[in-house]
Amino acid sequence: MFLKIRIGVRRDGEPFELDVREYLINSGLAIIGKRGVGKSYLVGLIAERLSEIGQQFVLVDIMGQYYTLKQKYPVIVVSMGKEEYADFKVTVDMAEDIAKVILESGQSVVLDLSYATMLDQYRFMASFFKAFYDTAREVRRPVVLIIDEIHRITPERSMIKLREVAEYQNKVAYWVAEIARTGRKHGIGYVVAGQREAETAKTSLTQCEIQINFKVTGVDFENLRRKIPQEIANEVKNFKAGEAVVLGFDEEFVIKVDKRKTPHGGETPVFTPVEVDISSFLKLVEKIEKSAEESERGRDLPRRVKELESSIVDMKKRLAELEERNKQLEEENKRLRSEIKARDERIKKLEDDLATASELGRKLERIKEVSTAVVDAITEFAEEVGIELYPSDIAELIRRVRELEQKVEMYEATERERKYLVDQALSDVAVKQTIREMESYIKRELLGVRGALPDIFRQVVRFDPDTVFFVEDVDTTVTESTVRSYLRKLEGIGIIAEASLHGKRGFRNTFYAWVNTKLRRVKATIPDEAVDKVYDQLREIIIG
Incomplete structure (x- = not known):
């Protein structure tokens, strides 16, 4: 009740x-x-x-x-x-x-x-x-x-x-x-x-x-x-x-x-509590916890068996996949061996053809040398005995052609040497490292930051190095004071320099000079053409 x-x-x-x-x-x-x-x-x-x-x-x-x-x-x-x-x-x-x-x-x-x-x-x-x-x-x-x-x-x-x-x-x-x-x-x-x-x-x-x-x-x-x-x-x-x-x-x-x-x-009282017998309460806690543990173990065994069975199925499936993959790799290996053999045969044939062509080239070169020597000897003999083999204007034309051929050979030799020096400079370990550092710095510190700096940097690099530009020439949505602070940062880096026009203070694009200085610090003899290539490469990253 x-x-x-x-x-x-x-x-x-x-x-x-x-x-x-x-x-x-x-x-x-x-x-x-x-x-x-x-x-x-x-x-x-x-x-x-x-x-x-x-x-x-x-x-x-x-x-x-x-x-x-x-x-x-x-x-x-x-x-x-x-x-x-x-x-x-x-x-x-x-x-x-x-x-x-x-x-x-x-x-x-x-x-x-x-x-x-x-x-x-x-x-x-x-x-x-x-x-x-x-x-x-x-x-x-x-x-x-x-x-x-x-x-x-x-x-x-x-x-x-x-x-x-x-x-x-x-x-x-x-x-x-x-x-x-x-x-x-x-x-x-x-x-x-x-x-x-x-x-x-x-x-x-x-x-x-x-x-x-x-x-x-x-x-x-x-x-x-x-x-x-x-x-x-x-x-x-x-x-x-x-x-x-x-x-x-x-x-x-x-x-x-x-x-x-x-x-x-809520009144923060001070008191002495009555005695409460919680022994039966604690015994029940222990009993339930023990029962829960036994029940959990009983439930855990089938679950564990099921997990192991599932793992075995997965392993068998994985083994079948690996065997299939191994079979595919063996077939691929066989195909590659066949292709390598065919390639080696083609290389051998090409080497034989190249040897034949080289021999023919040497013979033709020798014939050319001999024929030129014969022509020179006949021409010299004719001059000494007073025999005119060619009309005077044709003889002059032949002489000028030979001079031009000598100049072309000299130019080509110079060009080959110049290209070799440029390639050698760009392959230099220190130069390559410096280029990577410049690229990384530009991408991380100048293009990869928030705010108006990336846009201002791109505009600055586009300006003609021979022309003075001013803060108001920079097209952006931020205030002139903000633009000026960013320009001062670029000036501190060396990408622009302060300049003046008609008494008005402005800036000049010195990005090329910045690149040139960086490269010549590690290789003073680097050719100008190598600097030009690096400059164009970096400018392409900036402007796109």
Whole structure:
């Protein structure tokens, strides 16, 4: 048989009592009120009254306000922190086991999560509420679940941005809603308290047929005013701490909450707790943990066997793939050997053809030399004996052609030597390293940075080195002072230099000189053409 608990007195002096089965388990109770008006005080009073009649309850406390119940009542405080007042310390991983222990022990518990991080609070509550609901269906012993700060635990609109926290918050909201909707079938009483009805998830409140509203304002007052008589509505805004209006009965009425026998945790009380025998509680913890370990091992063996079988299948599949790949590589190797053999044969033939061509070239060159010598000898003989072999104008033309041929040979030799010196300079290890360093510096420090510098740098490199340019000549969206600061930076690097035109100070493009100086520091004799090539290469990177 369920008993009643007194929590206050009506205006007419009649005590206000709640039948535990009818109004806490079958109906559900919501307590709404602003901060400091007595909302949490009433939660503590309900816990006291439940303790006095021997009714088990579980109070979820994220603010650390209800451990003071220990002063007069045999309540166990389970905490996730290192509080001295805690009877039992838990971690997130123990949430399911603790839910089972609490329900099987039949002892009232304050679940103090005040010193846990927000993530750990939601992780713990998600596992706890699920296990609490599942275990209650098996135990089927009446228990009252009390959740304070419901507006923070299950908000109507979550402001949490961290994905992991939001994920667990959604799980908590689901199980709170499930307990509110169907918990009564399994003997779970439901009491929640929050500051604002508008900010609390509707699924957490709609199942509460009884509401106790303390002083509220704003949207919450407007919502309340539509539910109560006008004369009571006129009083609500002027309610003192501990005064509230009750909804859900045949008529609405105002009550004054009774005084508690234990101090409110928010007042930082000092007290000596009553002795609580938690030996049976600890034995249940050990029993459940041992059972969980054995169950886990039993479940782990088939899983492990399945994993090994899956690994064997994967290994066989991988072996088949490797064998197929090996077969493909053998065929590829055979094909490559055939191609190499054919290539070697072609190379041999080409070498033979080249040898033949070289021999023919030498013979032709020898014939040319001999024929030239014969012609020269005949011409010289003819001149000495006074015989005219060619007309004078033809002879002069032949002489000029020979001079031109000698000049062409000299030019070609000079060009070959010049190209060799350029290639040799560009192949120099120090020069190549310097080029790489310049490229890297340009890409990283001048083109790869944020802001207007990359665009200004590109424009500067386009300017004619022989022309003086000014700050206003740089086309950009930033201010002239910003452009000037960037130009000073480029001047400090050596890419531009200060110059003047008609008395006006400006700048000149010295990018070529910067490149030339860098290269000649590592190789003073580098040809100008090599410098030109490097300059063109870097300019192409900059301008594109």
